[in-house]
Amino acid sequence: MIQPYARQLRACGLLVVIVLITQAQAQAQPGSRLWATGGVTTVEGSAGGGLVPWALLSGYASDTEWGGTLALSRAELDDFTLGFTGVSLNWRNRFELSAGRQTLDLDTLGAALGQDELRQDIYGLKVRLTGDVLYGRYGQWSLGLQHKRNREFAVPAAVGARHDTGTDAFLAGSKLFFAALMNRNVLANVTLRGTKANQGGLLGFGGDQGDDYEAMLEASLGIFLDRRWLAGVEYRQKPDNLGFAEEHDWYDLFLVWLPDRRLAVTAAWVNLGDIAGLSDQRGAYLSLQGSF
């Protein structure tokens, strides 16, 4: 009983910090890159959309600046609740460091499994290799790592997961096409990820049906209605290493509102498919991000 309250308290605390940051810097802007060119915070902490990391680096630091983000996200699915709380730093739009905690509340399965939630810590590094999302002829390309560590491994082990830690590596390309569709700017992103993670790592890494790195394709497409509103769609291919239940690819439709650089609010409809045998896990996603 104690734990959920403690987490709510932490979440509220972070919310207060996000609001304070955006207020305290009433005049100072968090960086010089143009609106939304840092994307938002994904459920794994890297800058991107909701489910897919993009080549964009978090926040708004340009080549002579540094900055970062704080984020709080939650997806209320049919039988689970997915949450993420994290922080990121961006140094000169070259390196992005991120750290955060992901939780999956086992709303329906909890009693049967004798466990309320699954948690993992995720540490991320992203390096912009070349290009610029706005001005690069071939867009912007980045290489990323996400090191994930399960905090509870009993359930993943019981369903056949082989490891309680894993590291994903990804190559991402992002490009903005000016006035591409009805004179609106279109943001396209493709990500190739090498991973062993089951359900993003929440159900451990590797399994009875496979324990090798597999290449997964992820993609996002968004359109800027104006500079404050970005609407889009994401797709994330996933491996299927556990024999006890089928794992599905992830999808989402998202809408981001950026009243200014310091705050981003993301609402989405997410479809995470079957999770641990419970079918069609869909729901609403909400994420708040403050930039400094």
Added chain:
Amino acid sequence: MSNLTILERPWPLLLLLTLATLGCQNHSPSPTETRATAEQNASAGAGLATADQSADLYDALGKRDGIERLVEDLMHFIVDDKRIAPQFKGLNVERFHSNLSDQICELAGGPCQYEGMAMTESHHGITETQFNALVEDLILAMEKNGIATGTQNRLLAKLAPLHPAIVDR
């Protein structure tokens, strides 16, 4: 398990197709297509009185007058912008105004010719930060002049290719 056909889950294919289509569009833009989609229902703000379905970018920006007003507002934003104001210190304000107006007018397809220095000549040691700051100021100036989002994007599309000539690598 084996019933995951592409027909049941067509999103990845659709996304890739859309991406491919966009990529092609970008490489071979058709002028007629661009004109056809030009601001059909642009909320006509200041300087947009002449914008209609067939209006080109020059008209949408309010012709020479609109462009000159835009550049004047841009210069006000620049002066107030600590990130780039020092770079413009000591500049001949009138010549800068007329040169930049010429340049935007020409890029927008208007009856002007830019006769100032080449971009590589007039810019030295410009950082990405400063370039971004200038684009931000331009967007704010366009918003101040009531230029519709689609028109803003079309002008940015014309200006973006200047980036490599302006920013130091």
